[in-house]
């Protein structure tokens with residue numbers, strides 16, 4: 117068994133979608149810096165992400181869209197047609213300096229992961245997880261769809277049965293476009309009900325291969341444990357996948373500004389722990405997450421868990437320095453961050469009652485026959 121590999125890149129350190137966009141905060145660089153500060157990222161485990169070539173992206177995205185992204189990056193301007201056809205230049209999907217290179221680097225990492233996992237193993241690409249991207253247009257901060265490209269890459273390298281598990285606060289509408297109706301792909305998504313993009317209601321099975329579980333606001337750790345133990349793990353086990361792709365968004369955590377769930381980072385990590393070892397190949401992607409501290413603390417721990425390392429109770433100074441240097445301008449959560457956002461990785465558990473609506477929704481999905 118090979119040791120887990122971390123795919124990263126420096127492009128993510130200074131790239132921003134603009135001063136007021138939720139993706140103005142650093143994320144991947146925080147994970148890399150924290151991991152290095154903890155001695156968790158030796159060169160033997162780090163891979164610099166390649167940038168995907170247009171030809172590789174065109175396995176799912178349209179050539180005219182890829183060409184538009186490259187042209188817009190060069191000119192830093194959009195035409196009326198770019199807005200109308202590709203939804204670029206909106207508040208959500210703005211023009212920014214690395215508008216092609218940044219998503220192409222995240223996608224290049226995910227495509228490479230599909231290739232490297234041919235022989236089995238564990239790969240972490242925290243820059244990946246852009247699950248809203250559509251074949252011909254940007255969608256929900258996502259210009260490309262690297263989870264789809266990762267799964268196509270796995271398929272290209274002979275890996276057939278893929279379980280895609282998505283615990284981001286938002287429904288993966290783009291991935292559903294890519295793999296809906298594919299009997300060799302099992303898709304499970306847990307996402308906040310009635311949150312953008314408002315797809316993924318419980319009746320929607322994406323053509324027969326998806327379990328969509330919308331959850332109420334305030335979802336707590338106990339509820340996520342119930343969902344994990346009764347839905348996610350049994351369904352993945354029964355599917356007997358050749359590979360698992362886990363999208364581990366950090367926007368379901370309580371401190372996130374874009375959702376209303378109330379998970380601690382233990383909940384996401386417990387889903388990861390449960391899935392480890394259930395298939396010979398595991399790819400973990402990032403996803404959403406818009407509070408720089410909760411993203412960094414969760415995603416660094418993801419890398420620790422993949423390696424079997426527990427973080428220290430109290431972080432060493434070098435790691436605290438990484439967290440203390442983060443800024444969250446324009447958000448009240450950035451004004452007086454609690455001390456434990458600097459000194460620890462692990463949240464206190466946020467347990468609570470498992471509400472009937474959560475139990476009922478899980479049961480409804482368990483009763484359903486897949487086509």
Ligand SMILES: [Zn+2]
Nearest residue numbers: 284285286404
């Ligand atoms: Zn999200």
